[in-house]
Amino acid sequence: MKNVEFKKFNTYYDKYGKLSPIEGEDTIPFAIKRVYYIYEVEENVRRGFHSHKNLEQALICVHGSVKILLKTPEEEQIITLDNPSEGLYIGPDIWREMYDFQDSAVLLVLASEHYNIDDYIRGYDEYEKYYKEKFKKKEK
Amino acid sequence: MKNVEFKKFNTYYDKYGKLSPIEGEDTIPFAIKRVYYIYEVEENVRRGFHSHKNLEQALICVHGSVKILLKTPEEEQIITLDNPSEGLYIGPDIWREMYDFQDSAVLLVLASEHYNIDDYIRGYDEYEKYYKEKFKKKEK
Numbered sequence: 001m002k003n004v005e006f007k008k009f010n011t012y013y014d015k016y017g018k019l020s021p022i023e024g025e026d027t028i029p030f031a032i033k034r035v036y037y038i039y040e041v042e043e044n045v046r047r048g049f050h051s052h053k054n055l056e057q058a059l060i061c062v063h064g065s066v067k068i069l070l071k072t073p074e075e076e077q078i079i080t081l082d083n084p085s086e087g088l089y090i091g092p093d094i095w096r097e098m099y100d101f102q103d104s105a106v107l108l109v110l111a112s113e114h115y116n117i118d119d120y121i122r123g124y125d126e127y128e129k130y131y132k133e134k135f136k137k138k139e140k
Numbered sequence: 141m142k143n144v145e146f147k148k149f150n151t152y153y154d155k156y157g158k159l160s161p162i163e164g165e166d167t168i169p170f171a172i173k174r175v176y177y178i179y180e181v182e183e184n185v186r187r188g189f190h191s192h193k194n195l196e197q198a199l200i201c202v203h204g205s206v207k208i209l210l211k212t213p214e215e216e217q218i219i220t221l222d223n224p225s226e227g228l229y230i231g232p233d234i235w236r237e238m239y240d241f242q243d244s245a246v247l248l249v250l251a252s253e254h255y256n257i258d259d260y261i262r263g264y265d266e267y268e269k270y271y272k273e274k275f276k277k278k279e280k
Contacts (some may be wrong), residue, residue, distance in 0.1 A: 023255070034161060034163045035250060037200075037248070061176050
């Protein structure tokens with residue numbers, strides 16, 4: 001799917017446990033300006049429901065599991081994140097919903113910019129309109 | 141303790157769960173070049189046993205709990221991390237050991253540089269020698 005990439009991270013593993021490193025502008029294509037984590041989410045919760053104009057993100061489920069719905073007006077994909085050594089790169093213009101948080105899931109997100117409310121598109125109708133407008137422009 | 145700071149992060153909390161953001165050069169004093177997480181550590185494991193010459197880090201236990209021993213030739217402190225909305229800033233020249241990983245602990249670490257083997261000091265004797273040499277120099 002365009003602007004989405006499933007990634008496997010190197011993981012160091014010995015009798016002392018596991019360690020997975022992610023380096024900005026190397027393991028992932030952007031510099032990490034912001035990190036956040038989502039936790040204590042009830043299993044029946046669905047969240048996200050937005051797209052970003054410019055923000056790039058990497059999503060890693062570092063404990064438990066969570067499902068991610070990714071959608072554009074042309075494509076749709078559901079990915080289960082349940083392994084800390086795997087992650088999901090999501091570029092701009094992708095609608096996302098997160099749901100089915102299992103086993104006290106902790107979803108770690110690395111982001112390419114500090115928080116910027118103007119970068120969000122909320123509401124699927126508005127997203128669809130924005131998307132079609134943006135890519136119509138590019139086709140000209 | 142010098143070069144160590146316990147931090148409380150803003151946490152957004154509603155019926156959809158909790159979210160704690162950390163922004164580089166804002167919430168923490170350095171730009172985030174590298175992120176790693178330690179997991180699947182047996183409860184009887186003790187790890188760390190090193191210091192850094194220049195690296196700055198923030199440690200957050202995003203699931204479960206873990207104890208952190210911080211030490212210099214002059215000071216010693218033990219901190220329990222068991223809350224994702226709290227973290228520990230550790231600057232250069234601090235000896236650290238991590239132990240008592242409980243409840244499938246996941247320790248998230250944000251670091252100010254990419255991996256650099258030359259920045260590590262391993263072995264407490266070597267650390268003590270380096271430390272005394274470094275701070276003797278500064279006193280002159």
